Each structure stands twice: as structure tokens, then as C-alpha cells.
Amino acid sequence: GQNIDQPTEMTATEGAIVQINCTYQTSGFNGLFWYQQHAGEAPTFLSYNVLDGLEEKGRFSSFLSRSKGYSYLLLKELQMKDSASYLCAAMDSNYQLIWGAGTKLIIKP
Amino acid sequence: ETGVTQSPTHLIKTRGQQVTLRCSSQSGHNTVSWYQQALGQGPQFIFQYYREEENGRGNFPPRFSGLQFPNYSSELNVNALELDDSALYLCASSLGQGVTDTQYFGPGTRLTVL
Numbered sequence A: 001g002q003n004i005d006q007p008t009e010m011t012a013t014e015g016a017i018v019q020i021n022c023t024y025q026t027s028g029f030n031g032l033f034w035y036q037q038h039a040g041e042a043p044t045f046l047s048y049n050v051l052d053g054l055e056e057k058g059r060f061s062s063f064l065s066r067s068k069g070y071s072y073l074l075l076k077e078l079q080m081k082d083s084a085s086y087l088c089a090a091m092d093s094n095y096q097l098i099w100g101a102g103t104k105l106i107i108k109p
Numbered sequence B: 001e002t003g004v005t006q007s008p009t010h011l012i013k014t015r016g017q018q019v020t021l022r023c024s025s026q027s028g029h030n031t032v033s034w035y036q037q038a039l040g041q042g043p044q045f046i047f048q049y050y051r052e053e054e055n056g057r058g059n060f061p062p063r064f065s066g067l068q069f070p071n072y073s074s075e076l077n078v079n080a081l082e083l084d085d086s087a088l089y090l091c092a093s094s095l096g097q098g099v100t101d102t103q104y105f106g107p108g109t110r111l112t113v114l
Helices: none
Strands: A003-004 A009-013 A018-025 A031-037 A044-049 A053-057 A060-065 A070-075 A082-093 A095-097 A103-108 B005-007 B010-011 B020-023 B031-037 B044-050 B053-057 B066-068 B073-078 B085-093 B109-113
Touching: A003 A082, A003 B031, A009 A070, A018 A031, A018 A082, A018 A103, A031 A060, A031 A070, A044 A053, A044 A060, A044 A070, A053 A103, A082 B073, A095 B044, B010 B020, B020 B109, B031 B073, B044 B066, B044 B085, B073 B085
Parallel strands: A009 A103, B010 B109
Antiparallel strands: A003 A018, A018 A070, A031 A044, A031 A082, A053 A060, A060 A070, A082 A095, A082 A103, B005 B020, B020 B073, B031 B044, B031 B085, B044 B053, B066 B073, B085 B109
16 A cells, blocks of 8 residues: 555654654556645645655755655755644655645744 | 636535536636545645546535536536535636646635534
8 A cells, every 4th residue: 555654743842953754665667746734725835756865955865765765855044934734745656746735844943 | 816717705505406616717727626625634636627628527426516617717516515615615726737737726716504
């Protein structure tokens, strides 16, 4: 079956760094997406990885290891506005997104 | 702002009724996907349309159906509503079909079934 696993909740301090992990099992693989979702709002696109390695975009970076079925999202210099759920989604061989349940990130002052 | 709009924003229905949710995609986006998101869960794929034809379907019963129109708008219809259908319904548009294009989400419709 197809499955995405990510932690349910994480807590971090303002100004710090946090890493949110995601493991995936899909029928075929066409890339890994990270989305941010604030409570009551729609998901917004953060990153896309299809090749192994680290992609950096400002304070956010995303890493992929295809052989391990593993990705992480790294958030630096945390701000209070980063408090949100972070959704990992893998695209399968039919180009359909398989979503994790999301990691709720709580930022404390 | 993603350029994707949905209506209505909130809706209350009773069990057994039918509902139609609407989505307007970004201009030029030929693909629209619909998702159901229960509270505290990730989105669950309902189906996808590409150029007005269904292009893939998730594990949802036939009472969930859809349409896509040439003007980049689409509909999700749900018949015989059940209590478990209460959720946030999201549509997402993307440029192409069969390519790893980013999906841009609308703000969602919150459906409550009583």
C-alpha cells in the first residue's frame, strides 16, 4: 500500500532551527512536495524535490533520499508566523499526490 | 493568493441531501484536483480532471462526482450526504496532466452535515 509518515506535532523556540521528517512508500515516485497549512486555510506550496539532495529556499530547505524513501523540511530562524501544519506529499506513478496527515509545528517565544 | 477560488466558503446540509461545490482554477490551468480534508488529517484525493475528463480517482464512492468546464471552472457533487462527509473540501489547479506541476489550492469549502 501507499503510506506517508510524519510526526504529529513538534515544538520549537523562536529563532531556532527545526527539522520535520517524512518517510514515504508509494507505487512509483515522481517527487516529494512540502506544503504549509495555517489553521483553517488552504495548503500553500513550499518545495518540490525529485532528485536526491538538498534544495534551499530562503529560511526553508528540503532534502530527499530516494533510496531511503525519506525527506525532511528544515526551517531556520523560526518566526512565530511559522506556527502551522506542514504536509508532506509524495507523487506516485499515476501523478497523484499521496498526503501525510501533517506535522503541527508550535513555536514558543 | 493562488488565483484559485471556491464557493461557498461554508455550507450546512442535512443527511441525505445533495450538495454542489464550485471551483474556479487559475487561467490556463488544465488540471483540477479535488480533495477532502478531515480535521487534523491530510487531504484525501477524491478525483482529478484534465481537459474536462476524469483523469484519476481516489477511494471515494460513486456518489462523489465531478465536472470540469472549458472556462477553467469545475464542480464537485456529493449525493446522499452522510455525517462523515463533514470536512474541508479543497480544489487545486495545476498547469498540465501527467507532469509534476505544483498544485495551487483554493481556500476550501467547509461542509457540515447534520
